[in-house]
Amino acid sequence: MKREQVQRFLRTPRGMLALLLASLAVSAAAALGAASRRDWFEAHVRERYPAVTSELHAVGTGLGGGREAIAIVRSLDAAKQRGLYAAWMVEGGRWPAAAPRAMLAASPRVFLDCAEATLVAGSAAQRARAARFLAASDLPAARALLTHELRRARARGDRELTSFLSHHLSLNDERTLP
Numbered sequence: 001m002k003r004e005q006v007q008r009f010l011r012t013p014r015g016m017l018a019l020l021l022a023s024l025a026v027s028a029a030a031a032l033g034a035a036s037r038r039d040w041f042e043a044h045v046r047e048r049y050p051a052v053t054s055e056l057h058a059v060g061t062g063l064g065g066g067r068e069a070i071a072i073v074r075s076l077d078a079a080k081q082r083g084l085y086a087a088w089m090v091e092g093g094r095w096p097a098a099a100p101r102a103m104l105a106a107s108p109r110v111f112l113d114c115a116e117a118t119l120v121a122g123s124a125a126q127r128a129r130a131a132r133f134l135a136a137s138d139l140p141a142a143r144a145l146l147t148h149e150l151r152r153a154r155a156r157g158d159r160e161l162t163s164f165l166s167h168h169l170s171l172n173d174e175r176t177l178p
Contacts, residue, residue, distance in 0.1 A: 046123035049086040056080070056087040065098035073106035081107050085114040089129055100136035112141055119149050127153075128161050135168045143169070 001009075009015040052060075059076070063069045076084060084103065088095060104111050111133075118130035131149060134142040150165040 045121060047089070047118055047121055047126055049090050050083070052087040052090050053083070056083050057091070059084060060087050060092065060095045060099060063099040063102050064096050065102060069098065069102035070106040073103050078107075078110055081110045082114055085111055085133075088133065089118065089126065092129070092133070097136075100133045104134075104137040104139060104142060108139055108141065112139075112145065115142075116145055119145065119152075124158060124161070127158075128164065131161060131165060131168075135164075 010019060059072060063072065073081065073084065081103075088099065088103070092099065115130045115134050118126050122130060127149070131146060134146050146165055146169060150162065150169065153161040153165060
């Protein structure tokens, strides 16, 4: 077929249908290819965090427990609170253990949203870190996120995260029993 004949064919209803079916077939093949490469895909997907500023480092390392820590976090605007979460994800292991609890108590919506995004789009290590962040809180919404993540971890076959979440959630169940 010559180029003109192909162009004329594609302008007909039958040609449009053929083009649409070809596009659908290529899309289905691409989707099957991507789905079969889940391990590769998940190994390369992770959140990226900016470098920790000295201001956020100072705030984070100064977060002990109590009302003073909550007041410090509340004094930050939402963008800085999100930055504080990112800083905790990068270097929170060197922060006081009470920091996640204070952050979640000060601004639950912001920090729950940040942690949920990490649970959805983070690497395995980032998801585990976000789970530890949420585990520091006794908020019902944090527990609901952890319960949902437990189901997802089981479906993914993530034994380490499943073990941590199962243990944490069972401990909380024991604390709530009379």
